[in-house]
Amino acid sequence: MYCLQWLIPVLLIPKPVNPALLQTHVMFMALYLIGFFLERKPCTICSLVFLAAVFLICYSGIGNCLLWSTNCDTVRCDNG
Template sequence: MYCLQWLIPVLLIPKPLNPALLHNHAMFLVLYLTGFFLERKPCTICSIVFIAAVFLVCYNCVGNCIFWGCPDEACTDSLCSNVGL
């Protein structure tokens, strides 16, 4: 589980506010993760835990997904009130 200390902070990197920079942000994260997986070769358990965490964060569609933004219509009333939208 040592390799998770380099993967979990990736989920905490904030997305840029400028929509024009979202593509650059996503490409940076894809290249970072590709380089990490090729260089460090994390164990299977760490890889599965990280992929599950990314899936859950992106599936919730709260706006914290590291690869893409969620459409506005996916935000329900209860979810939007919790986020402050």
């Protein structure tokens, strides 16, 4: 479970308040995770624990996900 020490801090990096920087933040996170999984090749248990944590964070509330924006303050959420 040594590989989790490199994955858990990714969940603690705050999203930027400025909506203009959100796309850069998402790109950084995606490239970091892709590079980490290609270079370090974490064990299956670490990968599953990390993916479960991301899933729980993303679906626990609006605007919490680190990989995409579901915040109604930065995008238009009305249906009209």
